[in-house]
Amino acid sequence: MGGFSLKLEEAEALLLRWMKQGRKATPLKIIQGLIWQEGYETGSIKGELYPDVADSLKTWASAAFGFSFIHH
Numbered sequence: 001m002g003g004f005s006l007k008l009e010e011a012e013a014l015l016l017r018w019m020k021q022g023r024k025a026t027p028l029k030i031i032q033g034l035i036w037q038e039g040y041e042t043g044s045i046k047g048e049l050y051p052d053v054a055d056s057l058k059t060w061a062s063a064a065f066g067f068s069f070i071h072h
Helices: 008-021 026-042 053-062
Strands: none
Touching (some): 008 026
């Protein structure tokens, strides 16, 4: 990814700087995506839904709005 050769501390500092700057750098987005994915898969991160959301999602799905969702 970009041909950088950084020490761990340098990479950490760069990623933290990008986050603080609100950068959309591909390496940062990949790492953030992996963190979110692991968090959801392990259950350490859970989404919160308002009470009416589940019914709305079911209604929209049955109306064929072209999306699907997973219910656990």
